[in-house]
Amino acid sequence: DADVTQTPRNRITKTGKRIMLECSQTKGHDRMYWYRQDPGLGLRLIYYSFDVKDINKGEISDGYSVSRQAQAKFSLSLESAIPNQTALYFCATSESGTNKFFGPGTRLTVL
Amino acid sequence: AQSVTQPDIHITVSEGASLELRCNYSYGATPYLFWYVQSPGQGLQLLLKYFSGDTLVQGIKGFEAEFKRSQSSFNLRKPSVHWSDAAEYFCAVDGGFKTIFGAGTRLFVKA
Numbered sequence: 001d002a003d004v005t006q007t008p009r010n011r012i013t014k015t016g017k018r019i020m021l022e023c024s025q026t027k028g029h030d031r032m033y034w035y036r037q038d039p040g041l042g043l044r045l046i047y048y049s050f051d052v053k054d055i056n057k058g059e060i061s062d063g064y065s066v067s068r069q070a071q072a073k074f075s076l077s078l079e080s081a082i083p084n085q086t087a088l089y090f091c092a093t094s095e096s097g098t099n100k101f102f103g104p105g106t107r108l109t110v111l
Numbered sequence: 112a113q114s115v116t117q118p119d120i121h122i123t124v125s126e127g128a129s130l131e132l133r134c135n136y137s138y139g140a141t142p143y144l145f146w147y148v149q150s151p152g153q154g155l156q157l158l159l160k161y162f163s164g165d166t167l168v169q170g171i172k173g174f175e176a177e178f179k180r181s182q183s184s185f186n187l188r189k190p191s192v193h194w195s196d197a198a199e200y201f202c203a204v205d206g207g208f209k210t211i212f213g214a215g216t217r218l219f220v221k222a
Contacts, residue, residue, distance in 0.1 A: 004154070040120070042201060042212035043155075058209075090154055099145055100210060102154035 003027045004103035006091050012109045019078040021106050023091030032074040033100065034058075034066060037088040046089075049074055081110040113138050115202055117213035124192050125221050132187040132216050134202030142204040144185045146176055149199045149215075158200075161185065172196070194220045 004025045013019055023032065030051045035043040035058075045058030047066040055066060063085060067075045078085055086109050092100040114137045124130050136142065143162050147155040159170025166178040176187045185202060197220045202213040 040214050042115075042214045043210075044212075045209065092155075099157045099160050099205075100155075102147075102156070104152075104154045 002104070004091060004093055004101055006089075006103040006106050008106060009104065010107045012111065013081055014111050015082055017081050017110075019081050019108065021076045021089055021091075021108070023074045023076070023103055025072050025074075025091075025093045025101075025103075027093050027101060028071075029093035029095055029101070030071065031094045031096070032068065033092040033094070034064075034074070034076045035090045035092065036060065036085075037090060037105075043090065046076065078108075078110075081108075083110045086110045113204070113211050115204055115211050115213040117200075117202055117216045119216045120214070121217040121219065123219040123221060126194050127191050130187075130189045130192045130196070130218070132200050132202075132218070134185045134187065134213060136183050136185065136202070136204045136211075138183075138204055141180070144176075144178060145203040145205065145210075146170065146174070146185070146187045147201045147203060147212075148172075149201065151198070155201060158187070192218075192220055194222070196220055 007022045033048045034046040037043050044060050049055050049068045065077045089106045091103040094100045116135045145160045146158040149155045158174050159168050161168050161178045169175050174189050199215045199217045201215045203210050
């Protein structure tokens with residue numbers, strides 16, 4: 001079984017719709033992250049959480065919100081999706097000061 | 112400003128040939144350094160990491176990388192490329208909680 005799972009894996013939606021992407025992990029890590037990947041831009045940090053009560057904005061948080069429901073779950077929401085949010089979204093986890101473990105990604109298309 | 116530069120957007124090598132992927136970084140102190148690989152439709156997988164000590168680090172799948180402080184570089188190498196190495200490779204630096212990724216280098220392997 002995968003250590004970091006993301007649902008859905010693919011999603012097509014329309015402008016203005018609310019979308020939630022979910023992430024679950026079985027690694028027992030306190031730190032969780034949401035990134036988006038765009039061609040030629042690498043991965044950019046949207047939000048990160050060091051524990052259930054700690055949520056922080058990353059470099060591109062506008063238009064997104066998150067919820068850390070439990071140590072193992074970290075959800076990303078797009079309150080009103082727009083076409084330039086079309087991207088590949090990755091959830092990741094880590095222990096303090098170590099490498100990150102990534103989920104398989106969610107491909108989101110906003111029409 | 113902190114940054115990671117991967118000068119080559121894509122590289123094509125013949126199977127069995129040697130490979131070097133370049134990575135340069137800008138960071139105030141000695142960072143943690145990583146190389147990740149992303150196969151099509153997959154999340155990122157850690158190839159290797161440098162935290163301290165020996166500047167030549169060995170990773171999985173026969174990859175190695177060398178940290179050169181004077182050149183602010185962390186180039187990835189493999190002596191003999193296999194067709195299964197075709198993927199996108201990301202260099203990353205991490206100063207604690209924030210990981211900065213390069214834009215990636217896509218590797219094509221020809222028979």
